[in-house]
Amino acid sequence: MTKVTIYTDGSCSGNPGPGGWGAILIYNDIKKEISGGENPTTNNKMELTAALNALLMLKHPCEVDLYSDSAYLINCFKNDWLKAWKKNNWVNSKKEPVKNVDLWMKLDELTLVHKINWIKVKGHADNKYNNRCDELARIETAKFF
Numbered sequence: 001m002t003k004v005t006i007y008t009d010g011s012c013s014g015n016p017g018p019g020g021w022g023a024i025l026i027y028n029d030i031k032k033e034i035s036g037g038e039n040p041t042t043n044n045k046m047e048l049t050a051a052l053n054a055l056l057m058l059k060h061p062c063e064v065d066l067y068s069d070s071a072y073l074i075n076c077f078k079n080d081w082l083k084a085w086k087k088n089n090w091v092n093s094k095k096e097p098v099k100n101v102d103l104w105m106k107l108d109e110l111t112l113v114h115k116i117n118w119i120k121v122k123g124h125a126d127n128k129y130n131n132r133c134d135e136l137a138r139i140e141t142a143k144f145f
Contacts, residue, residue: 001115002027006054006066008073009123009133010046011141018144019043021050022136024129025057032057033132037140046137047073048103055110064116069123069130077118082108 005026012019020037034053038045047070055064068074076082082104085091090098098104110116121130 002060002062004058004062004064006051006064007121007127007129007133008047008050008054008066008068008070009130009137010043010048010050010070011134011137012041012043012046013141013145016040016042018141019046020137020140020143021046021053022133022140023050023054024133024136025054026129033136035136035140037137037143039144042099044070044072045100045103048100048107050133050137052103052106052110055107055114055116058114062114064114065119066116067119067121067127067130069121071120074118074120076104077111077116078120 006023008023010019010021018039019041020035022035025032047068051066051068051073085098090101092098121127123130
């Protein structure tokens with residue numbers, strides 16, 4: 001299975017407000033940057049969109065190390081929130097409908113295709129790839145001003 005490393009980040013100016021996302025895919029010595037944005041949106045939606053779009057770039061099943069500074073994204077998979085939400089018909093522990101359910105469903109489908117290791121990184125720290133994703137997301141956000 002092909003091994004790919006992905007870094008992702010999302011940003012939003014206001015919440016909701018204009019936002020952007022960025023991702024870097026790394027395979028061997030090849031690096032590909034992708035980014036986009038929406039207005040209006042939320043920070044969480046941009047975090048999920050970054051991961052989703054990065055995973056959609058993969059042409060065949062891969063073993064993926066996906067790094068994000070989003071506890072919302074990482075904890076969903078690491079702490080089995082997604083399984084609980086599906087079991088409860090997309091209702092969260094507060095008995096509220098899960099937000100961004102369309103994105104969660106697509107990410108869930110991709111976990112059946114790829115072997116994904118979800119890894120939390122500290123945001124705005126010393127990780128050059130996370131910092132670059134943040135920069136890409138902010139560039140996309142700025143396009144709305």
